[in-house]
Amino acid sequence: MKKKILIVGGGTAGTMTANNLANKLMPEIDRGEIEITMISDSKVHVYRPGAMYVAFHKAAGHEFIRDQRSLLMLEVDFIVDKAVEINTKANYIKGASGDRYEYDFLVLATGCQVAADRIPGLQEGGDWFYSYEGAKKLAKKFEKLKSGRVLVTVNFPKTPNIPHQCGIAPVETTMMLHDYLTEKGVRDDVEIVYSYPTKSQAVENGLFLQAPTSEVLPAIFDSIGVKHKTSFTLSKVDPDKKIAYSEEGEKMEFDILMSTPPFIASDVVRKSGLSTALEDEGWLPTDKKTLKVKGLSNVYTLGDTVDLSVSKAGGTIHNQTDVVVDNIAAELRFGYPTESYDGKVIAIAQMGLSCGMPLWYDYEEDVQPTPCSKLGSFVRLGFNKSLYWAAARGML
Amino acid sequence: MSEEIKVKKTAAMQEVEDKMTMLVQTGRLDNLIDVLAVVSDQIEMTTTPIVEKMVHSIDNIASAGFVTENAVRYAKRESAKNEVPSLFGMLKLLKDEETRKGLAFMLHLTKGIGKQM
Numbered sequence: 001m002k003k004k005i006l007i008v009g010g011g012t013a014g015t016m017t018a019n020n021l022a023n024k025l026m027p028e029i030d031r032g033e034i035e036i037t038m039i040s041d042s043k044v045h046v047y048r049p050g051a052m053y054v055a056f057h058k059a060a061g062h063e064f065i066r067d068q069r070s071l072l073m074l075e076v077d078f079i080v081d082k083a084v085e086i087n088t089k090a091n092y093i094k095g096a097s098g099d100r101y102e103y104d105f106l107v108l109a110t111g112c113q114v115a116a117d118r119i120p121g122l123q124e125g126g127d128w129f130y131s132y133e134g135a136k137k138l139a140k141k142f143e144k145l146k147s148g149r150v151l152v153t154v155n156f157p158k159t160p161n162i163p164h165q166c167g168i169a170p171v172e173t174t175m176m177l178h179d180y181l182t183e184k185g186v187r188d189d190v191e192i193v194y195s196y197p198t199k200s201q202a203v204e205n206g207l208f209l210q211a212p213t214s215e216v217l218p219a220i221f222d223s224i225g226v227k228h229k230t231s232f233t234l235s236k237v238d239p240d241k242k243i244a245y246s247e248e249g250e251k252m253e254f255d256i257l258m259s260t261p262p263f264i265a266s267d268v269v270r271k272s273g274l275s276t277a278l279e280d281e282g283w284l285p286t287d288k289k290t291l292k293v294k295g296l297s298n299v300y301t302l303g304d305t306v307d308l309s310v311s312k313a314g315g316t317i318h319n320q321t322d323v324v325v326d327n328i329a330a331e332l333r334f335g336y337p338t339e340s341y342d343g344k345v346i347a348i349a350q351m352g353l354s355c356g357m358p359l360w361y362d363y364e365e366d367v368q369p370t371p372c373s374k375l376g377s378f379v380r381l382g383f384n385k386s387l388y389w390a391a392a393r394g395m396l
Numbered sequence: 397m398s399e400e401i402k403v404k405k406t407a408a409m410q411e412v413e414d415k416m417t418m419l420v421q422t423g424r425l426d427n428l429i430d431v432l433a434v435v436s437d438q439i440e441m442t443t444t445p446i447v448e449k450m451v452h453s454i455d456n457i458a459s460a461g462f463v464t465e466n467a468v469r470y471a472k473r474e475s476a477k478n479e480v481p482s483l484f485g486m487l488k489l490l491k492d493e494e495t496r497k498g499l500a501f502m503l504h505l506t507k508g509i510g511k512q513m
């Protein structure tokens with residue numbers, strides 16, 4: 001009997017893992033011993049960070065969207081279907097089509113989604129660049145902006161020690177906004193206020209979720225005239241009066257509210273009963289080393305859907321995927337997993353429109369902020385427009 | 397009159413001094429400075445649109461490589477599984493829609509090359 005590996009979700013995590021598995025398990029595939037299937041609810045693949053560039057008119061958006069089939073090796077069967085039920089007792093996933101997909105090994109990679117409705121008024125009064133539609137809306141507002149205040153807010157999951165999607169994105173977009181408004185010649189008339197909640201992950205009353213970066217940010221923001229405010233946990237928005245209220249009892253007026261909204265796991269994962277996260281956020285309980293869903297011997301997970309403390313970022317997934325792939329291959333070949341994830345995250349942050357900052361950290365070591373550079377920005381551009389697709393295809 | 401200044405060196409500063417001294421003594425420093433200057437000039441003269449165009453070309457090559465590799469692996473596997481087809485078998489292969497799609501692509505490709513000759 002052929003062994004079945006099923007991957008749910010055709011985003012960064014699912015695609016990298018499917019292709020890396022096909023590469024790794026080629027001898028078994030050639031011998032007809034295993035099959036790899038991916039189901040995803042979308043025909044297309046979205047490179048999510050691209051939305052940041054759309055918000056500042058540096059891209060139109062189509063550059064970052066590709067046909068999912070074109071990114072998968074031929075050895076991966078691709079089916080467009082929405083998973084609606086995860087049955088880990090009988091080892092199958094049910095699709096919205098009514099089809100059942102059985103598995104010997106399951107990889108859950110359905111990412112996370114924006115849940116703006118968790119903050120009253122945010123949906124109507126706020127904006128965000130975490131989706132292409134949102135980014136296009138923001139771009140139009142930024143284009144019209146001649147004076148006033150842009151307020152940056154950040155919300156964290158209520159489940160402790162879990163980050164929002166892409167931890168560095170609020171800092172990146174604040175710097176990009178400064179450059180964009182400067183290029184437009186209106187920076188002097190627009191106030192940018194970067195705020196951060198009382199509780200982030202490891203930091204209280206800071207400006208970032210890790211201490212070393214939180215400590216250097218005030219000086220960086222001061223040097224470009226960005227105001228900064230700690231201890232502002234967005235709790236309510238009045239969309240008509242354009243006022244943001246905080247849990248700490250303060251309020252701030254704004255012309256544009258560029259928010260990092262609350263995030264939750266995908267509906268199918270939240271309904272699965274597998275999660276123990278607070279407030280039905282749905283993060284999957286994940287073994288930080290093996291990347292298995294806790295308590296399930298044949299289910300792996302990675303990417304934005306996990307309950308780990310590491311960044312919900314592509315630079316995380318690029319390292320997690322090798323662990324998942326090696327472990328599944330080892331289980332098939334030897335009967336037990338052999339690899340362990342060390343929490344490594346590697347990325348290049350876009351610190352302004354033309355400056356790139358390499359960063360790396362793991363479970364043990366926080367990010368050490370380094371100076372950004374023009375060369376770093378070129379490497380980031382290379383990644384956005386080309387290397388990402390090669391990485392998704394398992395070519396690097 | 398020159399002034400004497402005392403500097404307390406860290407271990408790291410001492411290491412840099414030792415290594416730089418070695419580069420000066422062996423006559424390599426000038427070349428290294430030239431290399432760094434060339435690299436620096438390249439970065440200075442490169443613009444975002446230049447990088448975009450380069451990156452686009454790299455992406456095209458990588459995509460072509462990916463498509464070709466996939467097709468070659470598939471063809472190898474199918475060839476190993478099946479016997480060499482007879483003439484009639486060839487025609488049967490042509491009945492398959494994906495085969496026709498691929499063949500039509502190859503013919504368009506040939507025309508595309510012809511147009512440039």
Ligand SMILES: Cc1cc2nc3c(=O)[nH]c(=O)nc-3n(C[C@H](O)[C@H](O)[C@H](O)COP(=O)(O)OP(=O)(O)OC[C@H]3O[C@@H](n4cnc5c(N)ncnc54)[C@H](O)[C@@H]3O)c2cc1C
Nearest residue numbers: 009010011012013041048049083111303304312313314315
């Ligand atoms: C604005 C922005 C900027 C970012 N910047 C960076 C950055 O600079 N560096 C970095 O490393 N990362 C960055 N990220 C984060 C990075 O994009 C994500 O971490 C990554 O995309 C997560 O991958 P994933 O596969 O877990 O989820 P996704 O890529 O979201 O993929 C999930 C997939 O699952 C599918 N799916 C969902 N539900 C179902 C279902 N029920 N059935 C079937 N399929 C389903 C979806 O269609 C999707 O294809 C950024 C993200 C954003 C939004």
